[in-house]
Amino acid sequence: MRRFAAKILGPGALAFPTWAYAVFFFVVPVALVLFYSFGYKPDEFTTVATDRLSLERYAESMTGSFLATFAATLRISVLGTILCLLISVPFAYWLAVKVPANRRGVLLAIVMVPFWTNFLVRTLGWQIILSPDGFLSDGLQQLGLLSGPLNILYTRAAVQIGVVYNYLPLMILPLFVAMDSAGQALREASYDLGAGRLSTFFRITMPLAMPGVASGCLLVFIPLTGDYVTATVLGGANGSMIGQIIANQFNTAQNWALGAAMAVVLILVTLAVVAVAAAVLWLGRLITARLTRVQLEGI
């Protein structure tokens, strides 16, 4: 009896409410979206019907403007992820290795402040900065660096700045954690054994930080691909992202079947990009591992 109670009250039972919640409010509704994507829109006033299932909505979604927007979205999100990574690696390294340990906590807290400010409000800050009659534009013109008003707001460049800005803390944090938690002793050993700074960075610090790089890229790339708020605020008519097209199917066109099919395409493409990136990384690691082994054997 006691054993039975322990089994019922064991960790599995403790997890039951979380399980139930995740199934009822995530698995079921997302499965429903998948189901709707095989349906159709019967008439003007009905959002979806599923009595006849087909792949027609997927074919219908593959229009020129959908594909063009999708390509533009991927360009922005892939470039945004790479830029975040390039900005964050030296920064996280500086924070985790160069800054004295007693000041690290304060600086890390300061990095987190933007993260705790509403991201839409921060984006509005960029709208003011980049505005053609804003202070930056006026200042640059007075300095003679610019002949006309700043012409960047409502372009793809503004969207790119905005997304890099908004998702940067999500890249810095995992990188910092990965660089901070391990490696100091190994780095010192590497120096003692005569390795230079660059060699130590690329052969000790970066390999150890790879899990941080991977989770940072995921944390930036996936939400960025689905985001359309930043792009709407800073890109205006030029900032249409794939998320906006999907949202329009639900809000304006009231065509849930088509919107659902587009959302499924979005998920599949996002996962495909992640898989390709992971494969490239894995291959790269394999090749470098092989090269260094050969080198060691040569000695």
Next chain:
Amino acid sequence: MAYGKKRANTTNALFTLWGVLVFAFLFTPIAVIVVYSFNSGRVLAAWKGFGFNAYVNAINNDIIVSSVITSLQAAVGSALLATVLGTLGGIALARARRGAWWAAGLTGILALTLVTPEIVDGIAFLPWFVTLGVDAGIGPFNNGLVRLIVSHAMFSVAVVTFIIRARMAGIDRSLEEAAADLGASPWHAFKDITLPLAAPGVLAGGLMSFTLSLDNTILSSFVQQPGYTPWPVYIFSSVRVALRPEVAAMSTVMLVLTLVALGVVGLVLRKSGESSTAIIKTMAGS
């Protein structure tokens, strides 16, 4: 040697410069919003002069005030819900036997919720709430606040669960076993030993879910009901019309309040004897 040292100094200076530049990049838009909240003009981006009108107008604007209240209510509600569910889930996962099917399944589903684009959550919840509330007639799901709380908690649960799991994984299980050996009932061992050990993680998780909920725009815009428009959705809708300095003023007030709340949480964690880096890491959920 002297040359090497000089070169090291140069690289260090370059690193510090990069650090300063990144900080400037991170804070410029926030500083701009704070400064422009004192714009006495009618349009946010066009500076007309210094004044506190925006603050007065914001407080007297019923739509702004009610949207902020809705947001705060949704944030508190979803933080509580996500914290309870996430704490249970996180402790369970940290205590799971290796290879337990339910643990693998739960980790998988929660990881999926983290990597699902928000727009997909939004379009998934919209029909689901209609199904539950209108078709199945479960009244609470027609309430705007319930919808916000339930949907926001959905994606915070994963964050809280993983924070608690990380926290509990680093803690020796023998304390709970000792309590059981000394005759404590499972409930008492849980309440007196496990929960206090998990407390910093619980606090961090709750804080994370609170801010995630306050920030949420896309999901909220799908599940919102008339009368329950949260603050970010209000801002997003006014972006398309014309932005007034009131938005910046209210945002500045909320920024100050958030910083105060964070400071308090930091102090509480410091009292519990954590190092400052560990505190930030816990609060950031890593």
